[in-house]
Amino acid sequence: MKYLKYTIITIIIFTFIFTWLFPQFIRCFFVELDDFQEIKTNIFVEKSISKQQQDSLIHYVINADSRIKDFWGKREGKAKIIFCKNAETYKKYAKTTEGAGFSIGTPLGSWIILNKDGLNIDVIAHEMCHDELMTRLGWWRTKKEIPTWFDEGLALMLDYRFVSSQDSIQRYIDYRSELSYLTSKPIPLEEIVTQKGFFGKSELFTKIAYFTSAVEVSRKISLKGKQEIFRTIEKTKKEGKFEF
Incomplete structure (x- = not known):
């Protein structure tokens, strides 16, 4: 009975923390x-x-x-x-x-x-x-290691609303052109590592952050192919540290 009581209390505490x-x-x-x-x-x-x-x-x-x-x-x-x-x-x-x-x-x-x-x-x-x-x-590795700019930049590789070209080099060129329309200076990646840094400022800042991220990811794909993205993800999974 005592163990049942502790089990119930543990479940209640876990449920409370999880929903919080x-x-x-x-x-x-x-x-x-x-x-x-x-x-x-x-x-x-x-x-x-x-x-x-x-x-x-x-x-x-x-x-x-x-x-x-x-x-x-x-x-x-x-x-x-x-x-x-x-x-x-x-x-x-x-x-x-x-x-x-x-x-x-x-x-x-x-x-x-x-x-x-x-x-x-x-x-x-x-x-x-x-x-x-x-x-x-x-879930834990993604939240702990993956910077928001990489997550969002990668998602834009499958999102054709802004750049529709399927050629990797042209896709990079087009994203770079889109970014240049918004600003002459991309946002440093270290400023958009977290969701708060990426989304927590102005609408214009977030838009620039999206294109900055897309340029970085598409540049890597244009140079080394999308397999480089998969290698990065696999290395993060095995070693627990993101490097791009």
Whole structure:
């Protein structure tokens, strides 16, 4: 009985700490209790959205999945996708009104939250890439070692909203050109290592941070191929230290 008591107390304490660290976890985990339905494996939508939107979402997810497999070789991420019809619902799950998509990663599961602007293959592929990196490295290693600029720059390699060229050299040139339109001086990478540093300033700063990151990642791919990205990730996984 004494051991049972300690076990219950431990579970309660763990649950409290976990929900404090990941406040969206409970809501995401029990999404079907909040007027959502699963229309395809791991794809959840509000019950009130139209059949046309459901079909469009499935179509975009399938194509984003193909984009992930084409870049990574195969898809290992299993993030559940939650599509929110309006801004209020999106804010409940993403804890923000900004952006078209938001990724939530925890040791016990991951989710991609989308709003109506996220009904887009680029947005979905971008968020899937975040999940893919976390899945391959593990939650702790990703949070501890991977700088935000690398995570975001890598996701932009599968996001064609700003640069559509598939040629690695041209992609680097185009991202560098986009960055030059915004600023003559890229942000030093050490200033955008954390999410707070990357997203915690002005909208313009964040936009420059995105393109700075994309230039750095695309430059490496243009010089040594995407296999260099995989070598970096594998080395981080084995040695526990990120080097790029």
